Amino acid sequence: MQVPPFSLSEQLQGLGAALDQAVLEVLRSGQYIGGATIARFEQDFAEACRVPHAIGCNSGTDALILALRGLGIGPGDEVITASFSFFATAEAISAVGATPVFVDVEESSYLIDLDQLEAAITPATRALLPVHLFGRPVDMERVCAIAERHGLKVVEDCAQATGASWAGRPVGSWGDVGCFSFFPTKNLGAAGDGGAITCRDAELAQAMRELAVHGMPRRYLHTALGYNSRLDAMQAAVLNVKLPHLPRWVERRGAIARHYREHLAALSGVALPELGPDGHSWNQFVLRVPRCAAAQACADSGVSCTPAADSASFGLPEACCRDWLKQQLQDAGVSTIIYYPIPIHRQPAYADLGYGPGSLPVTERLCTEVLSLPIFPELSGEQQQRVVEVLRTVVAQPLIVA
Ligand SMILES: Cc1ncc(COP(=O)(O)O)c(C=O)c1O
Structure with a gap:
């Protein structure tokens, strides 16, 4: 699927x-x-x-x-x-x-x-x-x-x-x-x-x-x-x-977000987005894949998990685990999106503002960790279940450690 x-x-x-x-x-x-x-x-x-x-x-x-x-x-x-x-x-x-x-x-x-x-x-x-x-x-x-x-x-x-x-x-x-x-x-x-x-x-x-x-x-x-x-x-x-x-669609997005949270809660390798306040309209469901505690873990596991080519050139920490997970999901038919891989202050267009690497550390790290799961009002129960199953299988592999 x-x-x-x-x-x-x-x-x-x-x-x-x-x-x-x-x-x-x-x-x-x-x-x-x-x-x-x-x-x-x-x-x-x-x-x-x-x-x-x-x-x-x-x-x-x-x-x-x-x-x-x-x-x-x-x-x-x-x-x-x-x-x-x-x-x-x-x-x-x-x-x-x-x-x-x-x-x-x-x-x-x-x-x-x-x-x-x-x-x-x-x-x-x-x-x-x-x-x-x-x-x-x-x-x-x-x-x-x-x-x-x-x-x-x-x-x-x-x-x-x-x-x-x-x-x-x-x-x-x-x-x-x-x-x-x-x-x-x-x-x-x-x-x-x-x-x-x-x-x-x-x-x-x-x-x-x-x-x-x-x-x-x-x-x-x-x-x-x-x-x-x-x-x-x-x-x-x-x-x-x-x-x-619109109100029904927003309600539906909320239900999907709650479903994901409930069924992915046991995963230790990823950080789920908070439910947040009432009134969240869930345009995206964005989880985080923290970097391997030891970057060496990737090499040791023998799985191909290499830093994203981009991250170094924009002065960002390596994005190896997130990118690896994205690829695994893609291989299993689950498409995800990265919102956003490069923070605005590190974009070439804003080089003249002078925000160097590390100037906004949380933003910079998030850009290497975030991954958006499929979410739209018509996403079926079966599709949601598929996302959950694939994630559970992939994240159960020992590579991803928070
Ligand atoms: C946070 C945010 N601001 C502004 C815009 C710009 O909207 P538009 O694409 O309609 O110009 C977008 C669109 O993606 C957005 O996500």
Whole structure:
């Protein structure tokens, strides 16, 4: 049995007729940019996030850029964020001319360490940009309290956390702006790129809406240098069909995560992700494969377990055990993904920021240890069982020692 890391085929079967009809309606309407389909999605998404304003845009990356621009953040400003994230988190900060300041994450939650975040605040800091990584919500009460103490803005990177909440309140409703991605693998995925921004302030919402359309408050009047970053009607039509299913899908992801945790609990060679708070939306189930206690264990076992070619060149510790396990799972038909093999602060594109090897030790180690198991709402019981069985068999081999 093959188990893919992600699949849309079952979802497309279930929603096929409704999706076909919604897309055809748009196609035949001739209204592809702007219009009622998008307005309906924005209204329903705002309601789902319990905010007065949601603005569709072209991608999660653009959502972050529009949020930062809307808040007036630019050259000379620092924005504090996590390096253990997808590159776009930091790229958006740089795109508006500001400087990303990276702090480490907690090993247990994979989320930005809020003590270190507060310690990294300088007079140049303008905003905090926490990432609800893998769908797990950051403690937004604490983030907002820190921001208030220091007079800072808060932009939530909700790209991986649509449908998540902290303390019963949806992510994206806590900070000044919430930024969502509808990339197809996300909890709510479009049929292509798409994103949205949520916020509570009407003036800020209007500013971001204008920035997304060439800084244009009315036709052919341009009051700011903006972007062409609209959510198109075809994507909105797909999202309108899918949005009502989001709570059920998130619930299902949670059930799969609990299943994995329960059935893999006895494995001593891997560290499972914490269940975390209620409101985790489980975009990914990311376990850790700690390095062999003695790297020699690999050689002694006679199993081919060599350091990942990349790790040394990026100044990271060796990633031998994780990569070995990934290969074993792959050989048994279970596909996994590494989110993320190289931390943002060690990417060549950020060499000029000067974060050397060891500057964010937890992030750097996690990049050599993490492995994401298949998780998506339609993953069958049989497929889950297969993942569990294969992992149990492979990890039972003596090579992996915590
Ligand atoms: C944490 C995070 N931020 C931002 C983005 C960017 O979203 P998009 O791909 O829609 O531009 C992603 C997408 O993977 C992400 O995972």
